[in-house]
Amino acid sequence: MTNSTMAQQMTEKDGFIAALDQSGGSTPKALKLYGVDESAYGSEEEMFALIHEMRARIIKSPAFSGDKVIGAILFERTMDGEIDGLPTADYLWQKRGIVPFLKVDQGLMDEKDGVQLMKPIAGLDALLKRAVAKNIFGTKMRSVINAANKDGIEAVVAQQFEVGKQILDAGLMPIIEPEVNIKIADKAEAEAMLLEALKRHLDALPAGERVMLKLSLPTVTNLYKPLVDSPKVMRVVALSGGYSRDDANAMLAKNDGVIASFSRALTEGLSHGQSDADFDAALAATIDSIFEASRKA
Incomplete structure (x- = not known):
């Protein structure tokens, strides 16, 4: 195949x-x-x-x-x-x-708790069916983290994985992209919080399911090595x-x-x-x- x-x-x-x-x-x-x-x-x-x-x-x-x-x-x-x-x-x-x-997100919501969640993706199921018919392999969707706010970062990751499950169910590979704004003063702290949230949600994926991750280049070198090594992650890519x-x-x-x-x-x-x-x-x-x-x- x-x-x-x-x-x-x-x-x-x-x-x-x-x-x-x-x-x-x-x-x-x-x-x-x-x-x-x-x-x-x-x-x-x-x-x-x-x-x-x-x-x-x-x-x-x-x-x-x-x-x-x-x-x-x-x-x-x-x-x-x-x-x-x-x-x-x-x-x-x-x-x-x-x-x-295929990029599937439709832009960002206004900032709340230091993050911008994705806007609801209208017609996502229909778009995913079209993507499958056009021989697309996977999708990408972006959220933005503007502060080291634990509640906000958890909301971003939870939303990404919720939509990611919908994409997996359609037979496509989701690239989950919770971008950390590289200009924020607490970037390293935000990345540490993001790592923990990602690990929790990856652990909750059913056996045999994988996602890809697209992440900002981290302040601490090799911070995301546990994600690279995870059997739940097909590939970690950097923006x-x-x-x-x-x-x-x-x-x-x-x-x-x-x-x-x-x-x-x-x-x-x-x-x-x-x-x-x-x-x-x-x-x-x-x-x-x-x-x-x-x-x-």
Whole structure:
């Protein structure tokens, strides 16, 4: 089965996950960093068409292959789109050897108890059925922790695992992402609380069930090693979270068993105006650096 092959790749293979899942709120910023100003589009449809072009350019680049990029997280509209006549997820797996994931969250609630929970995900069951039909392997959903508040962190993890169970029941692999804001003064304390909450919820998973975890790079090196070693965790991946690519790579390389799942740090240095040769060279250098940091980890 394809899914068992994908699962083996996500569990064992060296490499990292590319996060190509910027959604409505973050798309204008992603396009601007790519050299496309807001004046270049006049509607949401035009904006999403431009971001799809950017993602397709990345995916079709010779450097973007399963040799080093083992997975990619897509936005819903990207999943629904095509590359060279193939649905995006099928193109990733069949042509590039890259396991496709889907971002399923619909943004964040207002802060309470130092955290931002996910907004209720409208139509999640239907979206998960569509994802299965489109040969998606797993999903990703993000919450944010802005303070070392035990009640808030427990609420974030409980919500993530509750929705994660729904995703597992649909036959997909959930990437649980309780992001710790890297700018907060009590980041290390928040991460210690998060670790304990994650361990409790992992212990409560039924035998044979696994999830993936996407976490901010920790202040204390190898803090999350118990999660890497847990039989309930398929893979622990790290977000760049606002660190520069060089800083993120340096931190990642020190954390044993954790691989990258970078978004902005992946596209740093890429520009709409670059020739294909320059674009491919810049992307290849980026992928090499993130791959090496993930492999050292």
